[in-house]
Amino acid sequence: MSEMNRGIVAVCETDGNEKLKNVSFEIISEGKRLADITGEKVTAVVMAEKKPELSDIYACGADEIVFVRKVSSLLYDIESESWLASKVIEKIKPSVVLFGATDYGRILAPKVAAICRCGITADCTSFEINENKKLVQIRPALGGNILAHIISPHTMPQMASVRPSVLKKMKTEKEVTGHFVEVSFDIPENRKKVKELKRESFEANDDDKIENGRIIVAAGSGVTSRETLQLMNNFAKLIGGVSGCSRKLVESGWMPHSKQVGQSGKTVSPDIYIAIGISGASQHLAGMKTSGKIIAVNNDADADIFSVADIGFVMDGNLWLKEMMKFLENRQNNG
Amino acid sequence: MKVAVLVKQVPRTDKIKIDKESGTLIRKGVESILNPYCEYGLDLAVSLKKKYGIIEEITAFTMGPPGAELVLRRSIALGADKGVLLSDKAFSGADCWATAYTLSCGLKTMGNPKLIICGKQAIDGDTAQVPGEISEISGMPVLPYVLDILELTEEKIVVVSEFENGTVTLETSLPAVVTVGSGSNIRRIPSVNDVLKAYESEIVVLDKTKAGCNDTDIGLKGSPTRVVKIEPAFSKGDCEMFDDGNFNEGFEKIKVFLMENNDEEN
Numbered sequence A: 001m002s003e004m005n006r007g008i009v010a011v012c013e014t015d016g017n018e019k020l021k022n023v024s025f026e027i028i029s030e031g032k033r034l035a036d037i038t039g040e041k042v043t044a045v046v047m048a049e050k051k052p053e054l055s056d057i058y059a060c061g062a063d064e065i066v067f068v069r070k071v072s073s074l075l076y077d078i079e080s081e082s083w084l085a086s087k088v089i090e091k092i093k094p095s096v097v098l099f100g101a102t103d104y105g106r107i108l109a110p111k112v113a114a115i116c117r118c119g120i121t122a123d124c125t126s127f128e129i130n131e132n133k134k135l136v137q138i139r140p141a142l143g144g145n146i147l148a149h150i151i152s153p154h155t156m157p158q159m160a161s162v163r164p165s166v167l168k169k170m171k172t173e174k175e176v177t178g179h180f181v182e183v184s185f186d187i188p189e190n191r192k193k194v195k196e197l198k199r200e201s202f203e204a205n206d207d208d209k210i211e212n213g214r215i216i217v218a219a220g221s222g223v224t225s226r227e228t229l230q231l232m233n234n235f236a237k238l239i240g241g242v243s244g245c246s247r248k249l250v251e252s253g254w255m256p257h258s259k260q261v262g263q264s265g266k267t268v269s270p271d272i273y274i275a276i277g278i279s280g281a282s283q284h285l286a287g288m289k290t291s292g293k294i295i296a297v298n299n300d301a302d303a304d305i306f307s308v309a310d311i312g313f314v315m316d317g318n319l320w321l322k323e324m325m326k327f328l329e330n331r332q333n334n335g
Numbered sequence B: 001m002k003v004a005v006l007v008k009q010v011p012r013t014d015k016i017k018i019d020k021e022s023g024t025l026i027r028k029g030v031e032s033i034l035n036p037y038c039e040y041g042l043d044l045a046v047s048l049k050k051k052y053g054i055i056e057e058i059t060a061f062t063m064g065p066p067g068a069e070l071v072l073r074r075s076i077a078l079g080a081d082k083g084v085l086l087s088d089k090a091f092s093g094a095d096c097w098a099t100a101y102t103l104s105c106g107l108k109t110m111g112n113p114k115l116i117i118c119g120k121q122a123i124d125g126d127t128a129q130v131p132g133e134i135s136e137i138s139g140m141p142v143l144p145y146v147l148d149i150l151e152l153t154e155e156k157i158v159v160v161s162e163f164e165n166g167t168v169t170l171e172t173s174l175p176a177v178v179t180v181g182s183g184s185n186i187r188r189i190p191s192v193n194d195v196l197k198a199y200e201s202e203i204v205v206l207d208k209t210k211a212g213c214n215d216t217d218i219g220l221k222g223s224p225t226r227v228v229k230i231e232p233a234f235s236k237g238d239c240e241m242f243d244d245g246n247f248n249e250g251f252e253k254i255k256v257f258l259m260e261n262n263d264e265e266n
């Protein structure tokens, strides 16, 4: 069983514009890191309507690209793509399969795993290879309170989804190339039961997406007035960041769901995360704990957010914003 | 038609704390609740029953230890018509696949409901993998992250699903599995009468034989994954603190971070 399976497969995901998502480059890069340890090769599987830009995929470490041309126009074609992915896996017989743990990946992966009758470890944040050459899949659980180490001792392939923005995209500057194959399969009728009737995007523009922000300034319910929220948005712009929030501000209708950080929102890992008036519930921490530097502003010195922060300010959020803006403006004027 | 809602009993993860000295979980006194996403699913089922005359019966299903019966009673108090508990020592240690398999067996004994409603994820295991696996094992399509159901007939369902970058309106034939990702955050409080009714209701208990499970596919034995180690998620624990009196010192530190960040970009 296990002796026969070799190779690492990264199942990529494209966005509505047929561009590969960042997380796909992250899983290819991680696949490459693991492949360097185990001496295997990396295959990127791309299911899309158009052939993707190949050079970037090779540059992140793929030895081979398997392109499956999509025929349906569904944005999220869960039924046929899970089947297609399982067919490709059946052919390649890899030892490891990685998915991005986006909303799509988190529903696609368990279906593929069930077809292949193998295990699936969800939302991994890191991987190791143990002394038996098994993949140790490390994932947060219990609302981010613990990290579980998981292995698939008896079944192949070892399948996992990987949280976006946690592992790094590693790209070589060298001119690299690899093997390219296009495959096609006839999708069975019982995989065509779902129809898409309408599609609505609520992402404004790329610059404002929290998943792209290298600096994020996030508000919680300690931001108690619209005026303070506006001040925070201005501050975020001033330092070249984007604004985000806790679930409470989405519930109150002050911020859209696309800005929510946490377990039921987005996972982010910017270089700098500034939390203003956020208590630090585990569900919120689950979405931002791996950020580079964490700065927290809260008027309660015992708030849990301080347990993950590098710098903490025990003060009123509104006052902090005003003083911080003043400080930055002075700096600019004084050079 | 018959509708099944899959409900899970979970600890209140927002009340779990880590002992900062020993690094262990403090679970003492943490109450068990109905998984919030399952409650959203139940609310959706109840509202569908009110809106469309075609739903004869809502059955709440759970797999768990005998005490998990409580979430079935809560589900009945909130509007389910009956509860089915899949419970057997042999089920313990189940991972997502074995859980999905066992629940699928239980669903079959109920004459295959046309619509299976799940929560998007359980807040303890946190995997969100069970519903997709159930849909494969039971041979039905899955519509994930449902916000609203626009149409329901004996033959088909139309839903609005929310993904991170937008919504899609999807249609499929029945039977189907749906998962529910959001709902009202105000927990409904059932009336005294409903609670009493729930406590008098009979709960159907299925062991592995009654559920018709293969011995090799359940519990730890049937599980392809193993949790080999658990550690508390790291906390940095060395936060430098400032306040009203010395915030300017803190600002200087932030300035350094911001400058480093700019350098990296250029």
Ligand SMILES: Cc1cc2nc3c(=O)[nH]c(=O)nc-3n(C[C@H](O)[C@H](O)[C@H](O)COP(=O)(O)OP(=O)(O)OC[C@H]3O[C@@H](n4cnc5c(N)ncnc54)[C@H](O)[C@@H]3O)c2cc1C
Residues within 6 Å of the ligand: A219, A220, A221, A222, A223, A224, A245, A246, A247, A248, A249, A260, A261, A262, A263, A264, A265, A266, A276, A277, A278, A279, A280, A281, A282, A283, A284, A287, A297, A298, A299, A300, A303, A315, A316, A317, A318, B014, B036, B037, B123
């Ligand atoms: C299943 C589930 C999923 C969830 N998913 C998410 C998620 O994805 N994201 C998320 O964020 N939450 C999520 N939550 C909710 C989470 O448990 C918390 O309720 C939420 O994160 C709290 O938001 P908050 O920190 O803004 O508010 P609070 O917890 O109310 O904290 C407000 C903080 O502001 C401080 N404060 C008050 N006034 C001021 C002031 N003037 N100046 C400075 N500070 C002040 C207070 O001291 C307090 O610490 C989820 C919960 C559940 C059950």
Ligand SMILES: Cc1cc2nc3c(=O)[nH]c(=O)nc-3n(C[C@H](O)[C@H](O)[C@H](O)COP(=O)(O)OP(=O)(O)OC[C@H]3O[C@@H](n4cnc5c(N)ncnc54)[C@H](O)[C@@H]3O)c2cc1C
Residues within 6 Å of the ligand: A119, A120, A121, A122, A139, A141, A142, A146, A147, A148, A150, B005, B006, B007, B008, B035, B037, B038, B061, B062, B063, B064, B094, B095, B096, B097, B099, B103, B117, B118, B119, B120, B121, B122, B123, B124, B125, B126, B127, B128, B129, B130, B131, B225, B227, B230
């Ligand atoms: C720390 C830790 C990490 C784990 N990681 C993994 C892993 O990566 N992969 C893996 O295969 N297993 C894993 N497990 C085991 C897994 O948590 C259990 O199999 C669990 O029974 C189902 O997973 P979940 O809680 O994540 O459910 P989810 O898949 O998140 O639940 C989604 C929905 O499925 C339904 N559902 C799930 N369980 C039940 C149930 N028992 N009864 C009724 N309905 C239910 C509910 O509608 C629920 O809302 C882990 C366990 C622990 C303790």
